[in-house]
Amino acid sequence: MVLVEMRARGWRVGRLVEMPADGKVRVDPVCVLGLNMNGGEEIRMRPRTDDGQGSLSWWKVLEVIWHELSHNVFGAHDARCYSPMREIASVGGAFSASRGGGAPP
Structure with a gap:
């Protein structure tokens, strides 16, 4: 489903790299869940x-992917960046629900 949306929008990712768990999410000011380098040349997650020791929920991982993919086109965190992210999330939620996966929490 992510690849379908990427193809439809002409978005590419050169490399997908795992970032180490460094800092605490929503606690430390520099802790992030993802980073898009050079418009999709590399996405770090x-x-x-x-x-x-554990993994984020599947929906949280997808949310981060959708967010970072929107940075392929829009660098700033503004309405232009969040609009495609919400569109893709909406399609993704409908896709998952149609396959019995339910909607995001």
Whole structure:
């Protein structure tokens, strides 16, 4: 489903790299879950929990992917960036629900 949306929008990702669990999400000011480098040349993601022992929920990982993919086109965190992210999330939620996966929490 992510690849379908990427193809439809002409978005590419050169490399997808896991970032180490460094800092605490929503606590430390420099802790992020994802980072898009050079418009999709590389996307770095942090799929693990703060302690590095578990994984984020599937919906949270998808949310981060959708967010970082929107940065392929829009650099700033503004309405232009969030609009495609919400569109893709909407399609993704409908896709998952149609396959029995339910909607995001």
